[in-house]
Amino acid sequence: MKNCVLCAEHLRSEEGELIWRGDDCRVILVNDPDLPGFCRVIWNRHIGEMSELTFGEREVLMSLVLVVEEAVRHIMQPAKVNLASLGNQVPHLHWHVIPRYQDDAFFPGSAWSAKVRETSAVILQARKAKASGLPAAIRAAISQLH
Template sequence: MNHRCAVCQHLREPSFLKIKEYPDSVLYLNEDQFFKGYCILEYKKHVKEFFDLSEEERKNLMNHVCFTAKALQTVFSPDKINYELLGNKVPHLHWHIIPRFKTDPAWPEPVWTRPHPPKKYSIEQAQQVIFEIQKWL
């Protein structure tokens, strides 16, 4: 854990947006739901680059990404799932897993290209979405 890292700090805090905790990572519903079903999978160890993981760690993490994507496909029926592993702003491994719809305002561009007002769910709304996703994980 790195005490100055935003992801490390987030992992230490309780969150009503937590969907599932794996031994090596935690899946959250993104706070901003402008893109419906947007999730973030945060790796528990403070690791900056994907290649720094062992082969087994990479395999496990990618399985969790795939399980999440399949659950999102089942729950939301998007036209496409986007996967983002950037780390330019927050150099800690975390995957953005984003259901995309041809009707969304940024289609077909990446979500980062379209500034938008955040859409935040109430705790009850978030819990309902989380419950639906959890049924498929």
């Protein structure tokens, strides 16, 4: 699809750091200053809904989502991990894997809620440092799937 930001090759590097790319999916570490460790698992082919995938494709996608969630839990040690597949604004199949903390800017609301606080720069810097370990952890976990 021409106007899809997730399909446009030239935009992929702008959405975050590419951690891993396979034939069907890719995993991005999102550039989000308020939520370090926020990852996105994106289906490469443009489709809008999970039900458009074959059963085998669903298994591939959800296995990746769960591997990313486990890595985020292990590395980031959040209070909670949010998993979301919305597609209201970007109707291209993708999953958000978001580490959440009671002191994050949006807690207890969603990552798309209005900010209710500012997280201290010291805490955000510590979380960014932790998030730097996610690419290697996620790639290692994905390599165990095959």
